Amino acid sequence: MIGILRIFYGAEGTRPGLVLTCLLLAGIFEGIGLASLLPLLSLAINDGAGATSPIIGYVDTALGWVGLEPGLGVLLLLVVGGIVLKCLLTMAAMFYVGYAVAEVATGLRAQLITRLLNVRWGYFTHQPVGRIANAISVDATRSGHAYLMAANFQVNIIQTVVYSLIAALVSWQLALAALALGGTIALSLHVLVRVSKKAGRRQTERTSELVIYLSDALSNIKPLKAMAKAGKFANLFDRKIGQLRRALRRQIVSQYALKNLEEMLVAMAVGVGFFVAISNWNVPVSQLLVMGALLFQTVSSVGKMQRQFQKAVLLESPYWSMRKLIDEAEVAREPNPGSTVPTLEQGCRFQDVSFAHVGDKVLDRVTLDIPARGLTVITGSSGSGKTTLTDLLLGLYQPLEGRILVDGIALSEIDLQAWRDIIGYVPQDLILFHDTILANVTLGDPRIGEEEAKQALQAAGALDFVEAQPEGLQSIVGEKGAKLSGGQRQRIALARALAGKPKLLILDEVTSALDPRTERDICRNIDALSRDMTVLAITHREAWTEIAERTYRLDGGSIELVKDGRDFKRPA
Ligand SMILES: Nc1ncnc2c1ncn2[C@@H]1O[C@H](COP(=O)(O)OP(=O)(O)OP(=O)(O)O)[C@@H](O)[C@H]1O
Structure with a gap:
């Protein structure tokens, strides 16, 4: 219950005070x-209920204070x-709640996206992308509905209090009986609420797992298709889909069971109450009607609340899972304590x-120089730490010892x-966005x-094939650039890195998919650019x-200078 109330009172971008005032x-x-x-009924029927019911006296007194007669009108x-x-x-309150629902759903999305864009790199290396995709698409929408349900729950709480108070004014025994009855029915059916809560949690977890799995599979x-594994892989989904189906x-079963069982029990209890009141007590008709209606309303409102x-x-x-992700991203925020603006001269x-x-250790007391306005190459066996070295230079990781x-x-x-x-920067595992070539650059x-x-694009050796595309720069590259060849993708990614006229260009195996001729063309361009730009290339x-003016070889955590610029003659 506290979790639900915390959603209503704690969701950002909402005004619980305003809603609550309207509802009160x-x-x-x-x-x-x-x-x-x-x-009113007593007056209409004239059955003398005024003599037995205190509420009529209270209404008369209250009307007397404002100088009104308790007449029919x-x-x-x-x-x-x-x-x-x-x-x-x-x-009015629920209109506002409607706005707030949209606010909660979009607010959570915006918070998550903003925080994710600011987290440290290490966070992403152990974070399945599908989890984030699921949170942004599914959980955020369900969180908005969670707020709506929490607000409706608040409405029901107020209604139950009102009915109980009025019932108490008619007869405190009636109010007690109604609350005891409502409470007993609610308690006896509480197990169905627990089933729902568990089903909700299962759905959130299973859906997230499914989206994670599916995004990896896609x-x-x-x-998967090439090795005819797609069908077999689909079997792996079956268990998760089965669990989701059960949840x-x-x-559904617990929701409908609660509604119908509760209605059934209320009808039986009110029926018994009526029978006892009519056959054993001499209650005036108007009072009986109002008491019956109040008993029914009070007991039902407890049920509705449940x-x-x-x-x-x-x-x-989903609301709490979304909040957890936002808080995690906040904790993983990338620190940026430095303030000096670099020039790289x-x-x-x-x-x-x-x-x-x-x-x-991947790197062990490594010392190397990357002179400005020149090309430095790093080679080394697979897994020797070349990418890690560039990640350190990008400030994505901090050294355990030493300084950059x-x-x-x-x-x-x-x-x-x-x-x-x-x-x-051009990474080894480059990915293009499903957008135009221009947007990708x-x-x-x-x-x-x-x-x-x-x-x-010209410097990256890509302009010719881009202009040959039917829509040139406006051509869509397809999912992750699937409409282009591996080498074309590499060249677009290189153009993207060059377009901002950087002072430092970091290239991680940027021509691995190119034929020797295209590679040499690109090398010639980069060589010319490196007269004004510092270039660090990982390549074999x-x-x-x-x-290269300098070549280092990285292996077993140590680095060795294998070619020095002093021996180097730049081609004319
Ligand atoms: N995020 C990470 N978490 C844990 N270990 C990592 C992580 N990234 C890389 N490693 C490990 O660090 C080592 C160096 O990896 P790195 O990617 O820097 O090598 P590399 O020289 O660039 O390899 P390649 O030439 O195959 O791309 C490898 O043993 C790798 O398994």
């Missing part, structure tokens, strides 16, 4: 309307007016740098955003126009080591 006022007007019902006005005002105020669909079944609670707990888990230096992801210096200033003192703003940077994009390819 609605409750008061409903109470006035209900309280006036008994005197006044009482009718109070009954009808009370209901009308209650409806209008509840409607990313690997080509090898959904339990949800049903609403059941709906809310069903949707509670002299070069970068790794000074006795050691680093380990987990366990053994940019123009003699420690990277930890440099503003990371400003540092990355002067870097062009500019990445939405307003400083890069069509002309700059073309120049970058001769075309690169030939033009």
Whole structure:
């Protein structure tokens, strides 16, 4: 229950005070309307209920305070007016709740996206993308509904209080009996609420697992199809789909069981109450009618409250799972304590740098220099730590020991955003967005126009094939660039890195998919660019080591300088 109330009172971007005020006022007007019902009926039937029911006396006194006679017109006005005002105020509150539902769903999405864009790189290396995709699409929408259910639950709480109070004014024994009855029925059916809560949690977990699995499968669909594994792989989904199906079944069964069992028990209890009242006690008809209606309303409102609670707990888990993800992302926020704006005039230096992801060191007291305005190549066997080295230079990881210096200033003192703003980076596992070639080159940077994009494509050796496409720069590259060849994708990614005219260009196996001729063309372009730009390339390819001013070999955690610029003659 506390979890549900925390959603209603704690969800950001909502105004629980306003909603609650409207609902409380609605409750008061409903109470006035209900309280006036008994005197109205008594007056209409003239059965002398006034002598036995205290509520008629209270209404008379209250009307006396404002100088009104408890006549038919006044009482009718109070009954009808009370209901009308209650409806209008509840409607106003629920209109606002409707806005708040959208606010909760979109607010959670926005918070998650903003935080995710600011988390440390290490967070993503152990975070399934499907979990985030599921949170943004499914959980956020269900969270909005969780807020709606929590608000409805709040409405039911107020209604139950109002009915109980009015019942107490008619007869405190009646109120006690109604609450005891409602409570007993609710308690006896509580197991169905627990079933729903568990079903809701299962659905959230299973759906997330399913989306994680599916997004991984779709990313690997080509090898799965190529090796006829798609069908076999589908079997792996069956268990998860089966669990989801069971959770959904339990949800529906428990919801309908609660509704119908509760109605049945209420009808039986009120029936017995009526029978006892009519046959044993001499209760006036108007009082009997009002008492019966109140008993029924009070007991039903306890039931309604429970049903609403059941709906809310069903949707509670996506809300909290979403919040957990947002909090995790906040904890994983990337620190950026530095403030110096880098210029990269002299070069970068790794000074006795050691680093380990987990366990053994990948880099052990590595020292290397990357002079400004030149091409430095790093070679080394697979898994020797070349990408890790560039990740350290990008500030994605921090060294365990030693320092990374940019123009003699420690990277930890440099503003990371400003540092990355002067870097062009092409990763080994490049992925293009399902968008136009132009969008893939500019990445939405307003400083890069069509002309700059073309120049970058030219330097990356991509302009010819881009212009040969039916829609040129506006051609869509397909899912992850699937409409292009591996080498074309590499060249677009290189153009993307060059388009911002970076001061430092980091290339991780950027020409591995290219034929020797295209590779040499690109090398020639990069060689020319490196007169004004610092280039760090990870590669084994001769075309690169030939033009490099410095080549380092990384192996077993240590680095060795295998080619020095002093021996190097730049081709004319
Ligand atoms: N996020 C990570 N968590 C744990 N270990 C990692 C992580 N990233 C890389 N490693 C490990 O660190 C070592 C160096 O990896 P890295 O990717 O830097 O090698 P590499 O030289 O670039 O390899 P390749 O040439 O095959 O791309 C490897 O043993 C790898 O398993």
